[in-house]
Every structure is written in structure tokens, then in C-alpha cells.
Amino acid sequence: MVLVANDSSHWRAFDDNEVSHSVAHYLMAIDSLRTSNGYARVTDVAGHLNISRGAASLALSQLKERGLVKEDPNRFLLLTEEGERLARSIEHNFVLLHRFFEDVLGVPAETAREDACKMEHLLSPESSEGLLRFLQALLSKDKLTKALIAEMNGDETICTQSGRCPLCEPVGECLSLTPIDAPAPHETRKRKRSAV
Amino acid sequence: MVLVANDSSHWRAFDDNEVSHSVAHYLMAIDSLRTSNGYARVTDVAGHLNISRGAASLALSQLKERGLVKEDPNRFLLLTEEGERLARSIEHNFVLLHRFFEDVLGVPAETAREDACKMEHLLSPESSEGLLRFLQALLSKDKLTKALIAEMNGDETICTQSGRCPLCEPVGECLSLTPIDAPAPHETRKRKRSAV
DNA sequence: TCCATTTGTTAACTAAGCATAACATCTGTT
DNA sequence: AACAGATGTTATGCTTAGTTAACAAATGGA
Numbered sequence: 001m002v003l004v005a006n007d008s009s010h011w012r013a014f015d016d017n018e019v020s021h022s023v024a025h026y027l028m029a030i031d032s033l034r035t036s037n038g039y040a041r042v043t044d045v046a047g048h049l050n051i052s053r054g055a056a057s058l059a060l061s062q063l064k065e066r067g068l069v070k071e072d073p074n075r076f077l078l079l080t081e082e083g084e085r086l087a088r089s090i091e092h093n094f095v096l097l098h099r100f101f102e103d104v105l106g107v108p109a110e111t112a113r114e115d116a117c118k119m120e121h122l123l124s125p126e127s128s129e130g131l132l133r134f135l136q137a138l139l140s141k142d143k144l145t146k147a148l149i150a151e152m153n154g155d156e157t158i159c160t161q162s163g164r165c166p167l168c169e170p171v172g173e174c175l176s177l178t179p180i181d182a183p184a185p186h187e188t189r190k191r192k193r194s195a196v
Numbered sequence: 197m198v199l200v201a202n203d204s205s206h207w208r209a210f211d212d213n214e215v216s217h218s219v220a221h222y223l224m225a226i227d228s229l230r231t232s233n234g235y236a237r238v239t240d241v242a243g244h245l246n247i248s249r250g251a252a253s254l255a256l257s258q259l260k261e262r263g264l265v266k267e268d269p270n271r272f273l274l275l276t277e278e279g280e281r282l283a284r285s286i287e288h289n290f291v292l293l294h295r296f297f298e299d300v301l302g303v304p305a306e307t308a309r310e311d312a313c314k315m316e317h318l319l320s321p322e323s324s325e326g327l328l329r330f331l332q333a334l335l336s337k338d339k340l341t342k343a344l345i346a347e348m349n350g351d352e353t354i355c356t357q358s359g360r361c362p363l364c365e366p367v368g369e370c371l372s373l374t375p376i377d378a379p380a381p382h383e384t385r386k387r388k389r390s391a392v
Numbered sequence: 393t394c395c396a397t398t399t400g401t402t403a404a405c406t407a408a409g410c411a412t413a414a415c416a417t418c419t420g421t422t
Numbered sequence: 423a424a425c426a427g428a429t430g431t432t433a434t435g436c437t438t439a440g441t442t443a444a445c446a447a448a449t450g451g452a
Contacts, residue, residue, distance in 0.1 A: 011245065014217045014314050015408095015439090021210045022409065043429055049207065055410050057431055062408095095367055105326030118210050118318040127311050130301030132371060149333075171291055175328060211409090211438095218439065239399055251440055253401055258438095399448070406441075411434100418429070 017122065019086055024121040025049055026059055027068060027087040030077050040077040089128070094120040096131045104138065104149065213318065215282055220317035221245055222255055223264060223283040226273050236273040285324075290316040292327045300334065 019027070029048045033040035046056035060077065063069040068083035079087060094116050101112035123131070138145050168174045215223070225244045229236035242252035256273065259265040264279035275283060290312050297308035319327070334341050364370045 010310070011217075011221050011313060012440095013310055017314075020408080021207075025207050041429075042431090051409090052411060053430070054412075054432080059409075061431090092371065095371060099367075101323050101326070105323060105330055107320070107322045107326050111320050111322045114206065114209055115318065115320050115323050117207055118213075119315045122311065122314040122318075124303070124307050124311050126303045126307045127297050127301060130297070130303050134301055136372075171295075175288065175291060176332075208410095216438080237399075238401090247439090248441060249400065250402080250442080255439075257401090394452090396451090397449085399446100401444100401446075403444080404442090406439100408438090409436100411436075414431100414433080416429100416431070419427085421426090422424090 014122075019090070019121050021118075021121055022059070023063065023068075024086075024090045026056075026063060027079060027083055028091060030069065030079055031084070031087045031091070034078075042077070045077065089125075090120050093123045093128050096128065096135060097123070099135060100131060104135070106149070210318075215286070215317050217314075217317055218255070219259065219264075220282075220286045222252075222259060223275060223279055224287060226265065226275055227280070227283045227287070230274075238273070241273065285321075286316050289319045289324050292324065292331060293319065295331060296327060300331070 026045065026049070029045045030040045033044050033048060037044065042056050042060060043053055045060065046053045049056070060069055063083070064071075067080055068086065070078050070080050072078050097116035097119055098112050101107040101115050102109055105112075107115070168176070222241065222245070225241045226236045229240050229244060233240065238252050238256060239249055241256065242249045245252070256265055259279070260267075263276055264282065266274050266276050268274050293312035293315055294308050297303040297311050298305055301308075303311070364372070
């Protein structure tokens with residue numbers, strides 16, 4: 001499998017994302033608490049995320065320094081404009097992913113929710129935009145959608161052992177085969193090494 | 197936005213994933229190096245991932261303890277059966293996600309690669325299976341696919357300000373609006389607090 | 393065989409993110 | 423006004439995952 005992008009050193013882009021998974025949830029917690037309760041305090045955020053007040057206090061201080069969170073005159077927590085923008089964008093991505101997994105892929109609701117929760121903060125604006133347009137196009141064509149999803153959930157495997165289908169061919173191997181197929185005996189270059 | 201699942205404490209499932217992002221790449225590095233070079237050593241993995249030999253050495257020791265990596269009689273690195281299974285599954289997910297983003301959503305290749313790289317290890321088996329079937333069904337219907345993707349890339353916005361489309365209605369708000377819409381004035385409960 | 397280089401390991405440090413627990417400071421009731 | 427309880431902060435420690443730098447050991451050429 002050569003197409004897979006292991007060969008770069010860009011894999012660490014994962015870490016220098018604009019917001020980490022936990023930051024995403026701090027922001028959404030404030031948004032959610034203010035919507036449901038009208039206000040958000042450190043304790044509320046901690047309770048909402050099921051973490052200690054100490055952890056919440058420290059994290060929220062950093063978010064204030066980063067300019068994503070501030071306090072109102074009564075010292076309740078608020079999102080800044082930037083924080084608000086981020087929170088909304090992540091919530092937006094969550095909805096898109098969740099609906100894609102559940103409604104289109106037919107994944108069980110709880111699993112769809114978990115997957116969406118894990119990926120919501122990682123989706124690029126381009127993919128988010130694409131997914132929105134895709135879902136709109138797909139869901140606006142009722143018959144077409146149903147035909148497609150029915151076919152998908154049918155029993156016929158489109159790609160047989162022959163490995164000839166539009167999905168597999170560009171990859172060079174059949175993606176329908178379970179990921180654990182042949183162990184591929186590699187050539188071992190001889191090199192002297194004592195056993196420890 | 198009430199449907200968003202902030203209200204649980206399950207959000208930390210992100211951390212106790214079977215494999216972390218970095219573990220995923222250690223496994224794939226070994227797989228990739230053995231395929232291209234025939235062998236993999238600590239130094240090779242470090243070079244491949246662009247990290248220090250020290251970091252690679254420590255991480256690989258832990259992976260040996262976890263039973264995902266072992267050594268051959270000449271002390272070259274190998275994946276165990278379990279490590280192989282995980283690596284293949286992650287590579288599999290990468291291909292599916294990458295093709296979905298690039299070919300279906302029309303996201304630029306490099307962005308599609310980055311997004312797939314960030315999410316490959318987070319996709320549940322259910323979503324992975326669903327995505328496979330979906331791509332197969334979609335790509336097996338050429339005309340249908342083209343119509344759909346053309347529509348998606350067209351200029352018409354399906355959901356107007358009225359907020360009536362099959363995508364937005366169950367959510368209760370229009371997903372086409374930019375995530376930064378109205379700041380939604382929350383009611384602030386009065387509570388005495390001195391200003392510091 | 394000797395020795396320089398490469399390779400692998402280990403120690404000490406950083407940073408993010410959590411936990412506990414002690415302490416400080418509000419809040420509101422009596 | 424005083425005190426109990428709720429709330430916020432700070433100190434210490436853990437884990438993961440990286441860094442440098444020092445050291446140990448294996449490799450292979452002269």
C-alpha cells in the first residue's frame with residue numbers, strides 16, 4: 001500500500017490544530033450552559049464536562065489568555081467573538097458528521113454520535129463546506145437517495161475477489177477484503193546482529 | 197442548538213481510543229518501511245516520522261510491552277499479528293476517508309490527505325464499514341454519481357433563509373448560514389459579585 | 393584487530409491535561 | 423456581623439509524547 005501518506009513528517013499537524021479536543025469542549029460547554037442556564041461558571045463547566053474544578057479553572061485561565069473566553073461584569077464566563085466563532089463552527093461540524101454517519105452511512109445513533117464527537121474539531125473548512133453541500137444535494141433527491149442507500153445496505157458485494165471496481169482500482173488493492181489479509185512476507189536484508 | 201451532545205461526560209472517549217494518533221503512525225511507519233526497504237529499525241522509524249531516536253526508542257519499547265511490536269531474530273522491528281491488524285485497519289480508513297474527501301466532496305487533494313490523516317484512527321468499525329459500502333454504491337452508479345456531485349458543486353443554494361430543507365429541519369436551524377450568525381443575547385441571571 | 397561511525401538507550405526537561413487536596417474567597421442565611 | 427457551605431485558585435503529582443544530550447553497544451572498514 002504505497003498511496004498511504006506515511007512518508008511525510010506532516011503527520012504531527014494533528015497536534016498543532018487551532019483547537020484541541022478538550023479546548024473544543026470547553027468552548028461548547030460555555031455555549032451550551034449559557035443557552036440552557038443563562039450563565040456559566042467554572043463549577044458549571046467542570047460539572048458539565050465531568051472534570052475537577054481545578055482542571056477547569058486552569059484550562060479556562062489559559063483560554064482567557066488566548067482570547068477565546070472572557071468574563072462579564074458579574075464574573076460569569078463568556079465566549080469572545082473568536083471563541084463564539086470557533087464553538088459554532090465545531091458544533092456545525094458535529095451536526096454534519098453526525099447526520100452523515102447516522103442517516104447516510106446507517107451507523108447506529110450512539111456510534112455516530114461518538115465518531116462525530118471525536119472528529120468535529122478536526123474537519124477542515126473545505127471538508128466541512130463540502131460535506132454541507134453534499135448532504136444538501138443528497139437529501140434533496142429523495143428517490144435517488146433511497147436507491148443509493150438501499151443499494152448500499154443490500155447484500156451484494158460490488159467488489160469481488162477479482163478486485164475490479166471503481167473504488168479499489170486506483171488504490172491497487174481490494175478494499176473489501178478484511179484489513180487482516182495476507183501477512184505479506186517481506187524480504188529481510190541480512191545484517192549481522194548478535195542476539196542481544 | 198440543543199441536539200449537540202455536550203451534555204454527556206463521554207467526550208473523553210477521545211483519549212481512551214485503542215490507538216492514539218502517534219501510536220497509529222508508529223505502526224504504519226514500521227509497515228511502510230518494511231514494504232519499501234524490507235526492514236525497519238528504531239532509527240528508520242525516527243527518520244520516517246521526523247522525531248528523535250530517543251522518542252522513537254521509548255515509544256517502541258512501550259509498543260513492545262503492549263504486544264503490538266516485536267523484533268525478529270536479527271533485532272529488526274516487526275509488527276505482531278495484532279499490530280498488523282491495527283495498522284491495516286488504519287491504512288484502510290485513511291484510503292476511504294481520503295477518497296471520500298477528495299473524490300466525493302471535491303476537497304483539494306492536500307487538504308483531503310490532511311483531514312484523512314487526522315481522522316483515520318478515530319473512525320469506528322461501523323462507520324468504516326458504512327463508508328466502504330457507501331463509496332462502492334456511489335461509485336458503481338456513474339450517471340447518478342455525476343448528477344449528484346454536479347448538483348453539489350453547482351451554485352444553487354438549496355436551503356434558503358427560510359430554513360426549510362431536509363437537512364436543516366431536524367436540527368431546528370439552517371446549517372447553510374455561516375457558523376458566526378447572530379450572537380444570541382442570553383439572559384443573564386442577576387447575582388451579586390464584586391468586581392474582583 | 394582497532395577504531396570511527398552508526399545505532400540504540402537512558403536521563404533530565406518541556407508541555408498539555410487531567411487528578412487531589414489545601415487554601416482563599418464569595419454568598420447567603422441566621 | 424458571623425459563620426457554613428459553595429465557589430474559585432493554587433500546589434503537587436501523574437501520564438503521554440515530544441526534545442537534547444550523554445552514554446553504551448554494535449557495525450564494518452582500514
